Amino acid sequence: MNVVIDRRPLWVIFMVRSFRYFIFMLLALATYSVSTLSPPEGLSQEGLRAMAVFGLAIILWVTHLLPLAITGLLAMVLISLMGIMSSHEVYSLFGNEAIFFILGALILASGVLKTGLSSRLALIVLTIFGSDSKRLVLGIFLTSAFMSFWMPEHAVAAMMFPIVLEIVRGLELRPMESDYAKALFISLAWGAIIGGVATFLGGARNPLAIAILKETTGSTIGFFEWMKAVVPIVLILLVTAFSIISFSFKIGSEDIAKARELITEKKIKLGRMTYGELMVGTIMILTIIMWMFYSKVLGLANIALLSVVALFVFKLVSWKDVEEHVNWGIILMYGGAICLGLVITKSGAALWAGEIIIGSWVGSSIAALVIFAALSLVLTEGISNTAIVAILLPLGISLSEAYGIDPKIMTYIVAVPAGLAFMLPMGTPPTAIILSSGYIKVRDLVLHGLILKLLALIIFLFMAKIYWPFIGINI
Amino acid sequence: MKNILLVLSTTRQSPKTIELALEKVKTEESSLSALFVLDSKMPGSILEKLTDSGFTGEKPSQELHDSILSEYRERGKKKLEEVEKLAKEMNIPFTAIIREGDFTSECLAEIKVRNTDTVITTRKKRSTLSRFIFGSPIEQIRDESKCEMIIVEE
Numbered sequence: 001m002n003v004v005i006d007r008r009p010l011w012v013i014f015m016v017r018s019f020r021y022f023i024f025m026l027l028a029l030a031t032y033s034v035s036t037l038s039p040p041e042g043l044s045q046e047g048l049r050a051m052a053v054f055g056l057a058i059i060l061w062v063t064h065l066l067p068l069a070i071t072g073l074l075a076m077v078l079i080s081l082m083g084i085m086s087s088h089e090v091y092s093l094f095g096n097e098a099i100f101f102i103l104g105a106l107i108l109a110s111g112v113l114k115t116g117l118s119s120r121l122a123l124i125v126l127t128i129f130g131s132d133s134k135r136l137v138l139g140i141f142l143t144s145a146f147m148s149f150w151m152p153e154h155a156v157a158a159m160m161f162p163i164v165l166e167i168v169r170g171l172e173l174r175p176m177e178s179d180y181a182k183a184l185f186i187s188l189a190w191g192a193i194i195g196g197v198a199t200f201l202g203g204a205r206n207p208l209a210i211a212i213l214k215e216t217t218g219s220t221i222g223f224f225e226w227m228k229a230v231v232p233i234v235l236i237l238l239v240t241a242f243s244i245i246s247f248s249f250k251i252g253s254e255d256i257a258k259a260r261e262l263i264t265e266k267k268i269k270l271g272r273m274t275y276g277e278l279m280v281g282t283i284m285i286l287t288i289i290m291w292m293f294y295s296k297v298l299g300l301a302n303i304a305l306l307s308v309v310a311l312f313v314f315k316l317v318s319w320k321d322v323e324e325h326v327n328w329g330i331i332l333m334y335g336g337a338i339c340l341g342l343v344i345t346k347s348g349a350a351l352w353a354g355e356i357i358i359g360s361w362v363g364s365s366i367a368a369l370v371i372f373a374a375l376s377l378v379l380t381e382g383i384s385n386t387a388i389v390a391i392l393l394p395l396g397i398s399l400s401e402a403y404g405i406d407p408k409i410m411t412y413i414v415a416v417p418a419g420l421a422f423m424l425p426m427g428t429p430p431t432a433i434i435l436s437s438g439y440i441k442v443r444d445l446v447l448h449g450l451i452l453k454l455l456a457l458i459i460f461l462f463m464a465k466i467y468w469p470f471i472g473i474n475i
Numbered sequence: 476m477k478n479i480l481l482v483l484s485t486t487r488q489s490p491k492t493i494e495l496a497l498e499k500v501k502t503e504e505s506s507l508s509a510l511f512v513l514d515s516k517m518p519g520s521i522l523e524k525l526t527d528s529g530f531t532g533e534k535p536s537q538e539l540h541d542s543i544l545s546e547y548r549e550r551g552k553k554k555l556e557e558v559e560k561l562a563k564e565m566n567i568p569f570t571a572i573i574r575e576g577d578f579t580s581e582c583l584a585e586i587k588v589r590n591t592d593t594v595i596t597t598r599k600k601r602s603t604l605s606r607f608i609f610g611s612p613i614e615q616i617r618d619e620s621k622c623e624m625i626i627v628e629e
Contacts, residue, residue: 007618008610016608113535158535162542169549324534429531436518436543438550 023065031056035082047349049082054344054353054391057336061387068384069329072336079343093342094335097301098211102204102330104304109151109201110325111317112284115276118147118159123267126163130263133180133254134246140164141187141242145234148195148202150288153419157192157430163266164188165437170258173439181439183249186448189430190241190422197419198234199227200291200300205389207300208334209415212341212393217407223291223300228471229412233463237420240455248448276316283310337390350398357395365403369413369475370461372396377417377457381424388418409475413464420456423449477505478589482582482596483554484512485547489597492627493558496595497565499625505592506568509558510585511551513575518543548573579612586620593623600628 006013035052039045053075060071080087112118122143129139140160147156164184173181196202200210200223214220245251287307291300311317344350362368372392380388396410421427423446425435431449434440464475481496500507518540531539555571562569574581586594598613606614617624 005615005619006610007615008607012608110532154531155535158531158539161539165542165546169546175550323532325532327532433539437546 020065027056027059031078042348042355043352044348046084047344047347047352049084050079050344050347050349051353053078053082053084054340054349057340058387058391061391062383067329068387069332069336072333072340075336075340079339084343084347085339090339093215093339094331096211096215096335096338097299098207098214098338099331099334100301101200101304102207102334103326104301104308105201105204105207106152106326106330107308107317107322108284108287108304108311109155110322111280111311112151113155113159113325114317114321115274115280116270117277117280118151118156119163120267120270120273120277121147122160122163123263123270126263127267130256130260133256134251136167136256136259137180137183137187137245137251138242140184141191141238141245144188144191145195145238148192149198150201150284152204153192153196153202154429154433156195157189157433160188160192161433161437166262166266167259168437168439170262171254171256175437175439176441178439179249180251180254182444183245183251185434185437185440186245186249186445187242189434189445190245190452191238192430193420193422193428194234194237194241197416198231199223203385203419204330204334205386205418206415208337208386209389209393209411211334211338212389213397213407213411215338215342216345216394216397219408221408221411223295224293226412227292229468229473230416232467233416233460236459236463237456240459241422241452244448244452244455279314280311280316283307283314283316333386337386341390341394345394345398348398350394351402354395354399355402358399365405366465366475368399368403369405369409369464372410373413373417373460373464374457376414377420377453380418380421381427381453383427385418385421385428389415392418405475406473409464409468409473412473417457417460420453422452422456477503477592479503479505479507479593479595480586480589480591481507481509481558482512482594483509483551483558484578485514485517485551486599487597488554489627489629491629492595492597493561495625495627497558497561497567499593499595500562500567501565506570507562508570508572508585508589508591509555510572510574510582511555512578512581513544513547513551513573514578515544515575516577517547544575548575579615582612582616583619586616586622591620591622593625594620595625595627597627597629 031052034055035049037048039048043051056078057071057075060066060074061068066074076090079085080090125143126136126139129135129142144156144160168181168184171180175181197206200206206226210221287303290298290303295303358368358371362371376388376392393411393414396414397407400407400410421431423431425432431445435442435445468475479496479500481493496507499505551573555573559569559571572585574585582594594616596613598611613624613626
């Protein structure tokens with residue numbers, strides 16, 4: 001074993017290693033000091049304390065000094081210790097329906113992944129589309145997008161990545177140079193990202209947004225209602241994104257015979273559809289139908305958990321499979337985010353902060369909506385998109401009343417753009433995954449992602465203004 | 476005969492360094508070993524992000540980790556094949572090595588095993604202050620190995 005000696009001066013080593021603790025001490029001191037100040041006009045003492053915890057959570061979520069889930073936990077502990085809300089109330093928020101819906105959806109997705117149904121579906125689509133080079137890019141794009149309608153987008157990206165990597169390797173495309181390789185990887189990421197905003201299943205930020213809406217206002221948005229409002233926007237975004245990929249990267253007449261062979265080989269290896277795949281597919285389809293048409297009567301979480309029970313009744317997954325596929329940190333993160341959202345809204349802190357930040361200079365409700373959509377779209381590139389919802393939505397909902405905006409509209413306005421992080425790896429896992437391939441430069445993503453981002457904002461706002469009134473959402 | 480070690484890694488693959496190593500070996504009539512260090516920490520940093528903000532479970536994360544690492548391994552092999560081809564054209568005795576793990580430890584282990592006289596590698600340009608505060612793997616190798624180091628800054 002080789003021992004490597006750190007030969008930097010002792011004081012430098014001490015400084016570097018203790019820097020983190022110094023920052024934590026500073027944050028603790030700042031949070032305590034702010035919470036004990038006398039509150040400014042228009043804000044209660046309770047609101048000031050809530051703001052102090054909220055500010056701390058924002059810093060920790062943005063800097064990743066602590067894992068997102070642990071920041072969620074810390075927020076709950078501080079809310080309780082500072083007397084903003086009782087421990088009983090705080091921890092009961094873990095029992096929120098949205099959390100159990102997310103858990104159910106993740107367990108269902110683990111069934112789809114474990115049985116290999118997701119890979120089979122991807123390979124079937126790629127076989128259909130794999131006749132020429134442009135259609136292969138389209139195939140990867142549409143597969144990622146459509147699967148992200150029904151599974152978490154990061155799980156889709158992680159599942160599709162090895163397939164695309166093998167195709168690229170088989171075609172002997174050069175890292176960082178081949179435009180075709182770039183087109184294939186960007187199709188994967190952008191497809192998954194855009195598809196991920198279409199339903200509640202693509203990203204847990206959507207159910208989280210609904211939970212914050214419900215806890216703070218009592219109103220809610222149904223599964224089908226969300227799809228009705230968002231899917232047409234998603235379809236236009238998909239056309240736009242694919243056009244950008246086609247124009248930006250030279251997709252010529254590459255010989256993709258090897259890729260075709262590889263896809264066929266993989267499909268043959270999978271053999272015939274198994275009992276497990278068939279049953280998981282059937283349960284998934286039934287669950288989606290129930291979510292779309294009966295979620296208001298039966299409840300989203302109840303449907304999800306009943307389907308989970310069905311997976312176990314038919315012995316399609318074991319508990320070990322679930323443990324291997326689901327990261328339980330999700331409960332902590334979302335519990336904390338919902339709690340924080342509720343506290344800063346109810347204490348009046350969100351309204352106070354919202355008025356200070358945008359209230360004084362934004363004259364109309366449309367302008368307020370544009371600002372929130374733009375903020376969400378910009379910030380999501382640097383901060384986890386779930387954190388964006390946890391930070392911006394309580395502020396938006398609190399300001400809704402002052403501007404005469406339906407809080408439901410504010411929920412769409414914050415949650416949908418929060419999912420559209422096309423440019424940087426910090427915002428969402430699909431971009432981080434494709435950058436890890438080494439076939440794409442950050443510059444490629446930033447440049448083309450910026451164009452798509454600007455167009456996405458225009459398309460989103462245009463559809464909100466023109467299309468939403470047709471389905472009864474009046475801005 | 477002097478032993479020259481060309482050190483490449485997932486993030487250190489400058490063609491200038493390879494050229495320099497081949498020229499030096501030719502003029503000094505030494506033997507050339509090329510070490511490619513597969514930095515096993517790299518996929519980990521991506522997965523850390525994925526499990527945090529994406530909340531992916533252990534199994535999909537591991538599968539993704541393996542897939543990324545296998546791609547890096549393939550690329551390392553290809554790079555070493557390129558160097559081998561160039562070395563053959565110049566009639567230089569050549570040995571290729573791939574190691575997986577921490578860059579500094581793997582380099583030091585190989586330097587020891589091969590009784591290396593000179594190490595040729597590359598590093599990104601960084602300020603002296605940044606190297607002083609955050610440390611530099613190349614400086615650590617220089618300090619520990621005591622052999623001649625030729626560093627190409629890019």
